[in-house]
Amino acid sequence: MNLSLLFEIMLIGLLGIGSQWVAWRYRMPAIVVMSVTGLIIGPIFGWINPQEDFGDLYNPIISVAVAIILFEGSLNLRFKELSDLGKPVFRISTIGAFIAWILGSLTAHYIAGLSWAVAFVIGGLFIVTGPTVIMPLLRQSKLKPRPAKILKWEGIIVDPIGALLAVFAFEIIAFLTSDNPSGEKLLIFFAASVFAAIFGWACGKGIGYVFERGYIPEFLKSPAVFIVVILCFTIPDEIVHETGLLSVTAMGLTLANMGISSVIEMRHFKENMSILLISAIFIMLTASLQMETLLQIFSPNIIGYVLLMMFAVRPLSIFLSTIGTNLTLNEKLLVGWIAPRGIVALTVSSYFAGILLEAGYEDATLLTTLTFGLVFFTVLAHGFTIGPLAKKLHLSMEGRPGTLIVGSNRFTVEFAKTLMKAETPVIIVDSSWRKLRLAREAGIPFYHGEMLSEQTEYHLDTMPYDYLIAASDDPFYNSLICTTFMPEYGRTNVFKLSPYDQMNINSTGEIVPKVAGRVLFKEEVTMTGLNDMLRRGFVFRHTAITEQFRFKHYVKEKDNDTIFLYLIKPSGQIKYFTEDLKVAPEVGDIIVSITPPTKEQAKIQAKIEQTKNGKK
Structure with missing residues (x-):
């Protein structure tokens, strides 16, 4: 030819x-x-x-x-x-x-x-x-x-x-x-x-x-x-x-x-x-x-x-x-x-x-x-x-794709617990020993050090972690983390919590949201808001999507304050819900969400009523 x-x-x-x-x-x-x-x-x-x-x-x-x-x-x-x-x-x-x-x-x-x-x-x-x-x-x-x-x-x-x-x-x-x-x-x-x-x-x-x-x-x-x-x-x-x-x-x-x-x-x-x-x-x-x-x-x-x-x-x-x-x-x-x-x-x-x-x-x-x-x-x-x-020979890091979370606070610790419950590798990284106290007390794997430090590169094994979430209290630092690690993890695997502050939306609205990393969950869901939800008793739920209970049914029944966090595929793969990356749950998937306590209380009450009726 x-x-x-x-x-x-x-x-x-x-x-x-x-x-x-x-x-x-x-x-x-x-x-x-x-x-x-x-x-x-x-x-x-x-x-x-x-x-x-x-x-x-x-x-x-x-x-x-x-x-x-x-x-x-x-x-x-x-x-x-x-x-x-x-x-x-x-x-x-x-x-x-x-x-x-x-x-x-x-x-x-x-x-x-x-x-x-x-x-x-x-x-x-x-x-x-x-x-x-x-x-x-x-x-x-x-x-x-x-x-x-x-x-x-x-x-x-x-x-x-x-x-x-x-x-x-x-x-x-x-x-x-x-x-x-x-x-x-x-x-x-x-x-x-x-x-x-x-x-x-x-x-x-x-x-x-x-x-x-x-x-x-x-x-x-x-x-x-x-x-x-x-x-x-x-x-x-x-x-x-x-x-x-x-x-x-x-x-x-x-x-x-x-x-x-x-x-x-x-x-x-x-x-x-x-x-x-x-x-x-x-x-x-x-x-x-x-x-x-x-x-x-x-x-x-x-x-x-x-x-x-x-x-x-x-x-x-x-x-x-x-x-x-x-x-x-x-x-x-x-x-x-x-x-x-x-x-x-x-x-x-x-x-x-x-x-x-x-x-x-x-x-x-x-x-x-x-x-x-x-x-x-x-x-x-x-x-x-x-x-x-x-x-x-037990020399492979192959397994469920893990998540590395930068920033230790109440939400990230509770969030990491849900990942551990799903048998997914997770680690929290923070330079503050005081902030890591919550992770230590909860039994969450952690690393004490600055994520951007050269020493961290040598001492922290990042192989098991396919996803990175920047969730510190500083939105500018989160954007810097995402920018730095995007070439290593890939654009679709690096996330940050929304930098929008509900009390001062214009202070970062023009700069930080445009820099690196996909915004997790929704733009209006901030770190302040998530920690406030936990203080008000919001709980994490794992909901299975089945033939009888499909995603459209879940969307119809869920509380308006419910926030979808991520879903787990039957293979163990995780897909995070983001503002610009649409996730389509299918039968067999498990959706992890944070829901108001009223929803959970109603669920518990229904079980109690069902038990009483069964005894009668």
Whole structure:
């Protein structure tokens, strides 16, 4: 099919984001959907072949995209996260990587039938996992913080190490097989690696310095960082291939740990860019494969190699390297299983396939097949099993979507009780120990700290909570909370109580209601009003919607002062009633409301009368 290059770019972007949406909608691993989509439009139906169609631009596009993705991932690596995980992360990234290299090389030689030279190159390359495959899996699986942090740190740190190990192995092979062996190339390689790390650190420090001094305006900060990332990757990579990955990782780590607010603010933008690039690159790489490569994957030696890498090499490297650490057996089992390979393995292996073939190693023709076989099978296996395995090992936060409430007062405590009654995770956060007294006495889970503080980010586990409600006494603070956490929770999952004060409606009416967060319940329902209702004896009610008692009947019978708070679906999902997000209760739903005491008293009286009549 002859498509214009412009149409092909549009198609790749559309299918990439479409695959992400399908994966989100049907709770499937995104990398699996993207890989299958690429295979369908590429080798299976032959609609596009990006490698041929893009020509000389193909490799630079992939390389720059990988650099940006790796930088974005390393921008999330802050050393404070390693307060109790430094030792296992260091062991896995060094000793574990070395063990995986040796065992993987032996497996490639004896099982896949590769020569020693090619086996050691591919063995070094296959220790990588990387943010392109790990981040989508972590986003999907909702792991507990410890195993999630280990997999994230390993994926980002080992990514450049694996590429450099492959280069190192090739340089050693070239040195040993040369007619006139010289250590010059090896020295250049080591010098280039050190230069790449220092250059990345300098780029990070430099961009941080100009940000802190205000030498770059806000609207230019994101473009400036992207250009510096490309600069940071390109210069070392031009000296020695793949050292650019080390450089951008060093740059990201440096910036992440400088504590610059501007960098933290642009992180969500970079995450969005990373998702777009990952989607496009997976489609491009899989669509560029040949049908012969796909068929060759199912040969016995390739399948045997892949199985040993998954079930022997990876678990052994993790268990041996983490001896003496504080990792539990379940954590070792999970980390020892999850190691999907991704973009870096595919791109770097194609580079080495050409280099090794030129050097006379004919078995290097198997590299692309072997790489894609490992990538595809690990993506499938780990993508579909990480969730169930994490649940089985009790390392998953999967469960009913919880609610995080900012602000402790009488209403939020009583409101949290209704959520606990519905077996829904809930926590109240407040910086005032005095205000938290109500939560403590009621047995509500709480966190004492400032929600906007950096320390809270490290000490408060927000994974179980899909919704955030800002319900402090200060409407301006509530809006600030919503604005800050909207990118993390999503626009439809961040709420605030109405800022309108019935006694002074004009004071905040023009500003606060327009800033972030959906207004819960109704605009006229304020914090003052809700606390006043509780003082007047209003009660919380759980009302089931049935075939006999549908929502329209409930609306007809309810008291005019009744306020609908939220409904609980049979699946456990919560839907909050808001002014601008209409909720349509269905049969099987439970509506939680706050009602006048007269309604409850009438209900109790009716039960008493019914009991008396029954006795008569």
